[in-house]
Amino acid sequence: MKQSSKDMHQQAYERMKEYKQTVASDPYRLHYHVMPPVGLLNDPNGFVYYKNQYHLFYQWNPFAAEHGAKFWGHYISDDLVHWKVAPIALAPDEWYDKNGCYSGSAVVHEDKMYVFYTGNVKDTDGNRESYQCLAISEDGIHFEKKGPVIHVPDGYTAHFRDPKVFCENNHWYMVLGAQTEAETGEAVMYTSLDLENWSFQGTLAGSGHHGLGDFGYMWECPDLFSLDGKDILLVCPQGLDPEGFKYQNVFQSGYFAGKFDDDSGAFQHGEFVELDRGFDFYAPQTTEDAKGRRLLFGWMGNAEEDGATQPTVKHEWIHAMTLPRELEWKDGRLLQHPVEELRKLREDEVKHEDVVVVGQDVKLEGVAGNVFELELKVKEWNAAWLNLQIGDSRIQYDQSSETFTFERRSFSEERSLESRHCVLKELTSVRIFKDTSSVEIFINGGKEVFSSRVFDGADANEVAFSADRDGKVVLDVRKWNVKRVTDY
Numbered sequence: 038m039k040q041s042s043k044d045m046h047q048q049a050y051e052r053m054k055e056y057k058q059t060v061a062s063d064p065y066r067l068h069y070h071v072m073p074p075v076g077l078l079n080d081p082n083g084f085v086y087y088k089n090q091y092h093l094f095y096q097w098n099p100f101a102a103e104h105g106a107k108f109w110g111h112y113i114s115d116d117l118v119h120w121k122v123a124p125i126a127l128a129p130d131e132w133y134d135k136n137g138c139y140s141g142s143a144v145v146h147e148d149k150m151y152v153f154y155t156g157n158v159k160d161t162d163g164n165r166e167s168y169q170c171l172a173i174s175e176d177g178i179h180f181e182k183k184g185p186v187i188h189v190p191d192g193y194t195a196h197f198r199d200p201k202v203f204c205e206n207n208h209w210y211m212v213l214g215a216q217t218e219a220e221t222g223e224a225v226m227y228t229s230l231d232l233e234n235w236s237f238q239g240t241l242a243g244s245g246h247h248g249l250g251d252f253g254y255m256w257e258c259p260d261l262f263s264l265d266g267k268d269i270l271l272v273c274p275q276g277l278d279p280e281g282f283k284y285q286n287v288f289q290s291g292y293f294a295g296k297f298d299d300d301s302g303a304f305q306h307g308e309f310v311e312l313d314r315g316f317d318f319y320a321p322q323t324t325e326d327a328k329g330r331r332l333l334f335g336w337m338g339n340a341e342e343d344g345a346t347q348p349t350v351k352h353e354w355i356h357a358m359t360l361p362r363e364l365e366w367k368d369g370r371l372l373q374h375p376v377e378e379l380r381k382l383r384e385d386e387v388k389h390e391d392v393v394v395v396g397q398d399v400k401l402e403g404v405a406g407n408v409f410e411l412e413l414k415v416k417e418w419n420a421a422w423l424n425l426q427i428g429d430s431r432i433q434y435d436q437s438s439e440t441f442t443f444e445r446r447s448f449s450e451e452r453s454l455e456s457r458h459c460v461l462k463e464l465t466s467v468r469i470f471k472d473t474s475s476v477e478i479f480i481n482g483g484k485e486v487f488s489s490r491v492f493d494g495a496d497a498n499e500v501a502f503s504a505d506r507d508g509k510v511v512l513d514v515r516k517w518n519v520k521r522v523t524d525y
């Protein structure tokens with residue numbers, strides 16, 4: 038029997054209430070990142086600026102700190118940094134989405150918010166069906182489901198999901214993540230004049246297209262937009278093998294930059310570049326706001342890190358969003374900057390100029406803690422390597438091998454060390470956002486970013502610099518505490 042939508046919403050609210058204390062008492066609860074009020078959060082969805090406010094929806098299982106039939110949870114903000122819990126937007130309560138209102142996007146048309154999402158359905162034998170569905174809201178709070186608008190076309194499997202809709206020259210476009218019957222990953226394109234009737238245009242990019250060889254068995258969460266004269270396709274391919282420092286996480290997230298021809302539907306593009314080199318980054322989604330900024334949120338998690346491995350599960354919640362980032366296309370690559378509004382959260386500035394790091398551990402007065410923003414500018418570099426210990430994690434730039442490394446304690450019981458790397462020709466600046474259980478590192482003005490969750494010991498509050506004995510690095514260091522803005 039179909040469960041009424043009211044019942045499902047009610048059950049989710051009750052669970053939120055019941056576990057409020059359990060969740061709030063977790064020392065790993067983040068202070069300035071979007072998290073689920075209870076249960077599991079994954080992809081950002083429906084990120085949109087509507088009636089002067091930012092709306093951020095998310096994949097949410099309110100009933101357990103594990104994957105399940107997803108709801109769309111909802112947050113609203115005036116400024117991208119203070120977020121308020123909004124009523125549940127979508128619950129998996131219809132035949133076409135009963136196993137999950139999966140990821141999707143939002144657009145504004147004639148003052149209404151249109152959200153597109155994937156209805157995930159599993160039959161009694163476990164076979165999957167996917168429907169691209171529409172729901173409409175007149176106030177950004179209450180949504181009326183209109184049901185499926187797209188069925189899986191011939192030639193594709195039911196791994197067909199994550200619609201991202203945008204408008205260009207009075208035409209609506211939708212990019213979707215897809216798997217062909219030959220089990221290759223693709224991003225496909227639909228167009229529409231009225232947001233309800235959609236026609237299939239074919240492959241936008243994928244394994245075997247536009248010079249791309251074998252590139253994964255499924256592509257998830259595509260996003261296509263223009264930025265500073267470039268067309269950028271963000272996408273999450275599944276099934277890439279590690280290659281040197283690249284593709285180290287179980288699934289990847291990155292972009293192709295090129296030129297999209299909206300007449301022919303062709304997308305000529307360059308090579309795939311990973312967006313983030315840390316352990317926890319996936320399924321990013323962007324929107325453009327009223328100031329014309331291209332903004333991005335990512336899921337600060339990854340598929341292999343679910344369940345028992347994370348200590349927050351004892352407190353009935355798991356995963357978080359990254360900080361909001363502004364994108365810029367410059368010198369042939371995508372840069373990511375923490376949004377400027379984050380400066381509002383700074384307090385108690387500590388400043389050290391011309392800090393000389395030679396050999397031993399250098400500790401600076403007032404530079405410690407487990408929630409802070411830290412900014413380093415390299416004024417002079419004359420060393421083989423520089424190390425920065427942050428609690429139980431470590432950052433290293435090794436100039437001699439041109440390698441930047443982030444190292445953390447794994448979530449396993451042995452808490453063994455594990456690391457991620459990227460090639461970096463020089464180090465000029467680093468901006469680090471440390472929260473109770475996360476670190477985001479923006480290197481050289483956002484050219485490389487490392488995002489990771491970290492679960493340090495309770496007294497791991499030290500920040501210490503060191504360089505090789507024969508070397509010398511001179512740094513300007515600024516550090517701020519960051520105000521707590523999460524009260525849910």
Ligand code: FRU
Pocket residue numbers: 079080096107139140141155198199257258319320
């Ligand atoms: C990516 C993803 C999407 C899907 C959603 C389900 O993390 O697998 O492809 O829509 O999560 O929660």
